[in-house]
Amino acid sequence: MVAPTTPETKVVFKRPESFTDVTTHYCPGCTHGVAHRLVAEVIDEMGLREKTIGVAPVGCSVFAYKYFNMDFVEAAHGRAPAMATGIKRVLPQKTIFTYQGDGDLASIGMAEIMHAAARGENISVIFINNAIFGMTGGQMAPTTLPGMKTTSSPFGRDVELTGFPIRMSEMLATMDGAGYIVRRSLHDAKHIRQSKKAIRMAIETQERGLGFSMVELLSSCPTNWKVAPDEALKFIAESMIPVFPLGDYKVRPELAGLRV
Amino acid sequence: MPAKGWIEVDDLHCKGCALCISACPQDVIALDMERLTPKGYHPAHLIAEGCTGCALCAIICPDAAITVYREVPVHTKKAPASA
Numbered sequence: 001m002v003a004p005t006t007p008e009t010k011v012v013f014k015r016p017e018s019f020t021d022v023t024t025h026y027c028p029g030c031t032h033g034v035a036h037r038l039v040a041e042v043i044d045e046m047g048l049r050e051k052t053i054g055v056a057p058v059g060c061s062v063f064a065y066k067y068f069n070m071d072f073v074e075a076a077h078g079r080a081p082a083m084a085t086g087i088k089r090v091l092p093q094k095t096i097f098t099y100q101g102d103g104d105l106a107s108i109g110m111a112e113i114m115h116a117a118a119r120g121e122n123i124s125v126i127f128i129n130n131a132i133f134g135m136t137g138g139q140m141a142p143t144t145l146p147g148m149k150t151t152s153s154p155f156g157r158d159v160e161l162t163g164f165p166i167r168m169s170e171m172l173a174t175m176d177g178a179g180y181i182v183r184r185s186l187h188d189a190k191h192i193r194q195s196k197k198a199i200r201m202a203i204e205t206q207e208r209g210l211g212f213s214m215v216e217l218l219s220s221c222p223t224n225w226k227v228a229p230d231e232a233l234k235f236i237a238e239s240m241i242p243v244f245p246l247g248d249y250k251v252r253p254e255l256a257g258l259r260v
Numbered sequence: 261m262p263a264k265g266w267i268e269v270d271d272l273h274c275k276g277c278a279l280c281i282s283a284c285p286q287d288v289i290a291l292d293m294e295r296l297t298p299k300g301y302h303p304a305h306l307i308a309e310g311c312t313g314c315a316l317c318a319i320i321c322p323d324a325a326i327t328v329y330r331e332v333p334v335h336t337k338k339a340p341a342s343a
Contacts, residue, residue: 007264007331007332007333007334008331008332008333008334009329009330009331009332010329010330010331010332011327011328011329012265012313012315012318012328012329012330013315013318013319013326013327013328014327014328015270015324015325015327016324019324021272023272023273023299023323024273024323026322026323027275028275028276028277028301028322029275029277029278029279029322030322031322032322033321033322033323033324034320034321034322037322037324188283188320189283189316189319189320192319192320193319222277228278229277229278229279230278230279230282233279
């Protein structure tokens with residue numbers, strides 16, 4: 001016998017509470033919005049909103065403090081890990097994360113990020129890698145793929161003249177102070193779910209005091225790549241992932257058994 | 261009975277990037293070419309029955325503009341078998 005049923009409406013998905021009701025300034029289809037939402041969802045799930053301090057960078061995500069409904073500070077260009085270090089050392093009970101793009105973290109902020117990892121600062125870094133400088137109009141970044149056209153390499157990046165892309169996750173994974181270094185992508189629903197788990201693991205690493213944690217997220221820039229939003233996601237899957245392989249580059253053994 | 265779902269798109273946040281349209285496995289989302297959002301984009305909306313409330317559109321949405329609802333059947337408690 002089948003039990004009688006009455007349908008009940010359930011909210012499956014809604015805007016996270018750690019978001020403000022402000023419309024973002026990002027271009028249509030930019031995955032910065034997805035990365036923001038994942039961070040907000042993780043902070044909601046862990047109930048950390050009242051004790052989290054974010055550090056906003058310079059770049060497209062310079063206004064991140066307007067979109068998160070939590071305490072935020074704005075750092076000078078590339079100096080977010082240095083600022084986060086100071087805040088974490090003065091307020092060790094707070095959860096500190098920085099949100100940085102590749103122009104900020106891998107270019108001008110290279111020294112700060114390397115030394116923050118080398119010192120094993122107990123902070124979490126969300127690193128958005130879209131292979132280009134977005135805010136300033138699509139110039140070549142340290143992460144630009146070989147042969148990729150940008151406004152400052154209009155014939156494609158010539159590796160003999162301008163060198164090769166920098167792989168930050170692999171480099172930071174060699175640091176003894178790093179606790180959790182992974183690379184994920186934001187090009188489809190499956191990878192977005194995996195990225196969210198990685199962000200959760202990074203915050204868990206910090207909560208357990210296991211050292212520096214970074215999640216590198218391969219992201220799209222439809223405007224400066226000059227493609228439609230869905231083609232930009234295809235570009236991540238087909239062109240970026242072969243150069244920036246996804247994976248766990250460093251996971252402290254204490255985290256190995258942790259399921260989130 | 262297949263799950264019945266529906267979505268609500270917040271016009272304030274939707275920028276008409278159409279990522280939800282390509283993510284939808286049921287092909288029931290399209291841009292509404294008759295309306296404009298306050299920012300001047302054509303917002304996404306449901307065009308047909310068949311949404312299952314899988315939330316793939318909301319997961320890919322870069323502006324957190326989509327709220328997903330699903331009807332879940334509530335099973336009334338079975339009377340305990342008398343011993």
